[in-house]
Amino acid sequence: MADGRPGSEPRLVTVPSGSAYQVASSPSAAMVTPALARELRRVLEVFARGAGFDERRPVSAFFKPGIFGHHQVGRAADIYAIGGIGLDRWKARWDEALRKAREAGGSVAEGEMRAERATNLGWRLYTTMAAEGRWAQPYGYPVQLFGPWTRTEGPWRYISDRLLHAHRDHIHVAK
Numbered sequence: 469m470a471d472g473r474p475g476s477e478p479r480l481v482t483v484p485s486g487s488a489y490q491v492a493s494s495p496s497a498a499m500v501t502p503a504l505a506r507e508l509r510r511v512l513e514v515f516a517r518g519a520g521f522d523e524r525r526p527v528s529a530f531f532k533p534g535i536f537g538h539h540q541v542g543r544a545a546d547i548y549a550i551g552g553i554g555l556d557r558w559k560a561r562w563d564e565a566l567r568k569a570r571e572a573g574g575s576v577a578e579g580e581m582r583a584e585r586a587t588n589l590g591w592r593l594y595t596t597m598a599a600e601g602r603w604a605q606p607y608g609y610p611v612q613l614f615g616p617w618t619r620t621e622g623p624w625r626y627i628s629d630r631l632l633h634a635h636r637d638h639i640h641v642a643k
């Protein structure tokens with residue numbers, strides 16, 4: 469295998485659609501190494517199945533090309549929308565549910581957040597990627613998974629305001 473040889477550049481491939489999810493963006497939006505494509509496919513499939521999608525009703529995922537760091541060598545990908553809705557809008561919906569739940573308090577709050585966790589595809593995608601994904605962790609750096617929920621859901625809860633703001637509307641992963 470070319471990508472197993474030291475010093476050889478792995479060819480880049482597009483992130484494939486799975487059976488329970490479909491990539492809605494153009495192939496050029498996520499040109500990545502075969503290893504990252506496989507990992508994304510695996511995790512997106514786990515997410516989609518867990519959220520109740522299947523081959524008859526797949527969920528759409530939308531990537532946009534990144535520029536810096538791992539993106540330059542195809543080792544990173546950015547997801548901007550899931551189920552046709554932007555990650556920033558999923559996060560706004562999540563924050564609103566949290567605000568209402570805090571206002572209500574008690575068992576009402578618990579019920580509301582349970583419903584939100586079941587149906588908020590942005591939160592579900594992020595937490596599935598955090599729990600299931602094997603992402604890069606360069607020496608001295610945090611695990612390379614950043615998005616709107618990084619500060620509350622990890623893995624790097626100490627994310628700076630600047631980096632959190634930079635990932636307010638997408639999920640970045642590298643492998």
Ligand SMILES: [Zn+2]
Pocket residue numbers: 534535539544545546639640641
């Ligand atoms: Zn990125």
